Amino acid sequence: xxxxxxxxxxxxxxxxxxxPGQRLFSQRGAMLAYKGDVSFTPNIQGGQGxxxxxxxxxxxxxxxxxxxxxxxxxxxxGHGGHHVQVINLTGDTLYVEADRLLAFEGTLRQGTMFMGSxxxxxxxxxxxxxxxxxxxxxxxxxxxxxxxxxxxVFEVPITPGRTVHVDPQAYVAHHGDVRNKLSTxxxxxxxxxxGSGEAFQLELSxxxxxxxxxxxxxx
Amino acid sequence: xxxxxxxxxxxxxxxxxxxxxxNGSMVAYDGQxxxxxxxxxxxxxxxxVTRRLTGEQMTVMEVRGQGTxxxxxxxxxxxxxxxxxxxxxxESSNLxxxxxxxxxxxxxxxxxxxxxxxxxxxxxxxxxxxAAIMSDGPAVVLRVSAQYPLIVDPGAYIAxxxxxxxxxxxxxxxxxxxxxxxxxxxxIRFEGDGLVYVQPSERNTIAGDV
Numbered sequence: 001x002x003x004x005x006x007x008x009x010x011x012x013x014x015x016x017x018x019x020p021g022q023r024l025f026s027q028r029g030a031m032l033a034y035k036g037d038v039s040f041t042p043n044i045q046g047g048q049g050x051x052x053x054x055x056x057x058x059x060x061x062x063x064x065x066x067x068x069x070x071x072x073x074x075x076x077x078g079h080g081g082h083h084v085q086v087i088n089l090t091g092d093t094l095y096v097e098a099d100r101l102l103a104f105e106g107t108l109r110q111g112t113m114f115m116g117s118x119x120x121x122x123x124x125x126x127x128x129x130x131x132x133x134x135x136x137x138x139x140x141x142x143x144x145x146x147x148x149x150x151x152x153v154f155e156v157p158i159t160p161g162r163t164v165h166v167d168p169q170a171y172v173a174h175h176g177d178v179r180n181k182l183s184t185x186x187x188x189x190x191x192x193x194x195g196s197g198e199a200f201q202l203e204l205s206x207x208x209x210x211x212x213x214x215x216x217x218x219x
Numbered sequence: 220x221x222x223x224x225x226x227x228x229x230x231x232x233x234x235x236x237x238x239x240x241x242n243g244s245m246v247a248y249d250g251q252x253x254x255x256x257x258x259x260x261x262x263x264x265x266x267x268v269t270r271r272l273t274g275e276q277m278t279v280m281e282v283r284g285q286g287t288x289x290x291x292x293x294x295x296x297x298x299x300x301x302x303x304x305x306x307x308x309x310e311s312s313n314l315x316x317x318x319x320x321x322x323x324x325x326x327x328x329x330x331x332x333x334x335x336x337x338x339x340x341x342x343x344x345x346x347x348x349x350a351a352i353m354s355d356g357p358a359v360v361l362r363v364s365a366q367y368p369l370i371v372d373p374g375a376y377i378a379x380x381x382x383x384x385x386x387x388x389x390x391x392x393x394x395x396x397x398x399x400x401x402x403x404x405x406x407i408r409f410e411g412d413g414l415v416y417v418q419p420s421e422r423n424t425i426a427g428d429v
Contacts, residue, residue: 151227151293151294152225152227152294154224154289156249156289162249162250164248165247165248165249166246167243167245167246170246198243198245198254198280213294214225214228214246214294215227215291216244216246216291216293217293
């Protein structure tokens, strides 16, 4: 596998090299241009893992239409003028919302995670508050992923003893061994309509990286 | 201390001190932070009356703590301004954050304010410290000196500082009334000595239509 699957052409476009025998997945319709002999096949299953995974994704509402990209050439991806951030994974798991996924390498295993599995009922509440829903998409393995965000993206490292708080609307993705919980800073001021607008925060602790966008708008 | 991370994110390193920022503009922080709502337009009862009357009510929060706090707002470009005792005039919607030591207030702008599509009042920031202002696209800073006055489109103006006099000038001719205007019917003219911040984008103003 080549090291850099995605090259950032500018802040809103990435270019990928496709070689025979290697496969990429991308959001359907995100191809901007290509060179060489490349074919795009709509992927009814919406990703990998057979029919059961597909049903899982449908139920979880994490079924973004994907297509698989195969052949020999280079392809450019971009979507909706959103900023694109390339994240390289080296065996750990990336947690990201399915509609933020622009493209990823076929070497990564795609899965769906139930928010309740991290923190039980509070996990489910967290999913609702952050607008992530009850499920989120995971990608695991070695390879790279192109993720979309509104505005530029910056990464904040999380180390033990250095807990990071993120505005749920500005949260993009995270990877590593990270515990994730919703913290509330609700006080009497919020009750009387004098809140600071920062009542809910995602509290991330452990060891990894969180990606934050320079905007509080969802895609 | 204020520093830019890219052009759209403001990072503030704090050691127990405080900053004032636009409500809800925090995107991430590490360490310990507390958020408290303040109200713009000055302090106390006078400030409250001013806010009610002027409509220039920026909701501000005070962030206090230890660690790094990141601010951003709808992917706007951010510009840092250093104030050394002088006064910055800025539209409240374009002000992202200021040092807690800076005083904020409201002043009357008259006809110029109305032409900018922002109302008759504007926010002032005064004192020693740093402020972060936002613009739609990267802003340019233009110097005004005694022999070189500057004329700015009201929709592209975001802030100014220094010892400047402003006047309103109109390029309305008989063509404007025939619907053949050039779309630049009104301008603000700055004279004196100071800096003007201009964004590469125009807000919707009355002047843009005629």
